[in-house]
Amino acid sequence: MTHKKFQSIQALRGVAILLVLTRHLFVMEGHFGHGERLLPELCKAGDGGVDLFFAISGFIMVMIGKGQFAKPGVVGSFLYKRAARIYPLYWLYSLVILLAFLASPDWVPALKRGNVDFFASFLLLPQLILPLLGQGWTLSYEAYFYLMFALALLLPERRLPRFLLMWGLGVAAGYNLYMKNGALVDSAWLKLLTDPVTIEFVLGACVASVLQRGWRQGGWLCLIAGSLLLPASSLFFDPLQIEGLRFFCFGLPALLILYGAVSLEARARVRFPHWLQAIGDASYSIYLSHILVITAVGRAWNLIGRPGLWDNAMAIAAMTAAALGCGMASYRFIEQPMLRAFHAGSTRRKVEPYAEDVGIVTK
Numbered sequence: 114m115t116h117k118k119f120q121s122i123q124a125l126r127g128v129a130i131l132l133v134l135t136r137h138l139f140v141m142e143g144h145f146g147h148g149e150r151l152l153p154e155l156c157k158a159g160d161g162g163v164d165l166f167f168a169i170s171g172f173i174m175v176m177i178g179k180g181q182f183a184k185p186g187v188v189g190s191f192l193y194k195r196a197a198r199i200y201p202l203y204w205l206y207s208l209v210i211l212l213a214f215l216a217s218p219d220w221v222p223a224l225k226r227g228n229v230d231f232f233a234s235f236l237l238l239p240q241l242i243l244p245l246l247g248q249g250w251t252l253s254y255e256a257y258f259y260l261m262f263a264l265a266l267l268l269p270e271r272r273l274p275r276f277l278l279m280w281g282l283g284v285a286a287g288y289n290l291y292m293k294n295g296a297l298v299d300s301a302w303l304k305l306l307t308d309p310v311t312i313e314f315v316l317g318a319c320v321a322s323v324l325q326r327g328w329r330q331g332g333w334l335c336l337i338a339g340s341l342l343l344p345a346s347s348l349f350f351d352p353l354q355i356e357g358l359r360f361f362c363f364g365l366p367a368l369l370i371l372y373g374a375v376s377l378e379a380r381a382r383v384r385f386p387h388w389l390q391a392i393g394d395a396s397y398s399i400y401l402s403h404i405l406v407i408t409a410v411g412r413a414w415n416l417i418g419r420p421g422l423w424d425n426a427m428a429i430a431a432m433t434a435a436a437l438g439c440g441m442a443s444y445r446f447i448e449q450p451m452l453r454a455f456h457a458g459s460t461r462r463k464v465e466p467y468a469e470d471v472g473i474v475t476k
Contacts, residue, residue: 119176121374124385125169126393128370132162134403134436138429145411147420151429158344160353161363163251164313168367170255171317172375174262175273179325182270188263195259197455198397199237199252202448206401207235207246213405220408239305248400257305258314274322281315284308292357309360313367320372329376332383336373342366392437398448399440406439407432 136159139152181187214221223229223243234244237253244250265276287307343366346352352362377383392399414428 119375119378120385120390121378121383122169122173123390123393125165125371125374126396127389127391128393129162129165129169130392130396130399130403130440132159132165133400134407134433135159136162137404137407138432141407141411141432142425142429145415145418145428146425147418149420149422149425151422151425155344155347157351158347158363160359161343161367164310164359164363165367165370166251167254167258167310167313168317168320168364168371170258171314171319172321172371174258175318175321175325178262178266178273179270182266182268182273188266191266192259192263194456195256197452199255201451201455202397202401202443203237203246203249203252204235205447206405207244207249209405210245239301241299241301241304246401247404253305254308254310254314258311262318274319277315277318277322281312284311284315288357309357310364312360313364316364316368317371320368320375323372324375324379329380332373332376332380334373335369336377339366339369339371339373343370391441395441395444395448398443399437402440402443403436406436410435 135152135156139156139159142150142152178191181191210221210224214224218224224245228242229245230240230242231245232238233240234246234249237244237249237256239253239257244253261280265273268276284307287303288309291303291307343363346358346362350358352358374383374385378385410428410432414431418424418428
């Protein structure tokens, strides 16, 4: 039996965070661009970066769970590692938001208006409003995914496909009921449990199961098709404004990209740039910090900038460089030391990015 670490997973994380960053740069240009527009509407497709992250999460959970199902103590260890992965750094950046509010309430309008649930925000509980750190809404889904997968770890591994099937069907049925029953619309918990984006995680897990069974065909076709389909919807409409379309416009292309990239690497048909893998390594830090960074740069731009596309280009370049630079510095000097503190036995060596996350395929 041989083991192979998937570099494609880190590269895809890099793609996902660049998509999310592009989407938010588009928003910032609208706020601070003095009425000029350089970035095209196509940048709205960057919302699909979140869906790619969800699909990757499902894939990783199956890969790191291989051979661990129904073993004593595995669920507790799994949940501890997942909590250590997402909570400490998230809490840190949430506290930065609080400090920004104390320094100048106008910097955090939602908090100034009282539209924040601190308890739900810090615990990543589902809510109908954005958490203190806006990106935290996606982490609420991640926490939900991890809890469900922890239940799957209690079962024999051969029952995982059945568990995933029942989970996916349950989400689909629940979503149908949720949409038909107006009385349920105001329930944050029901919205979380029945949101179709959950199926992206489930199908990401299915991609891992398929690859573990030796299926490798159609990689180039899937990668190209997914890469074309993901931005295509933004040319015609905004999937986030039409209920239920997100899964089809962003989720399915993300799954095609995931399968295509990993299957091609498994067959040694493609190599992924080291710089993209490096961005993927730091993707969590970049994800949590980038809005803070580009907002700060945008406010400075608003004060000293002038109308004109050249001015926009320089400001967008500055925001991009600052977001990536600060995120990678956060990864190196904050995130990695945190992981060392929470993972016993790793204090004398470099902690690899998502050390237990990088997918392992067995042949």
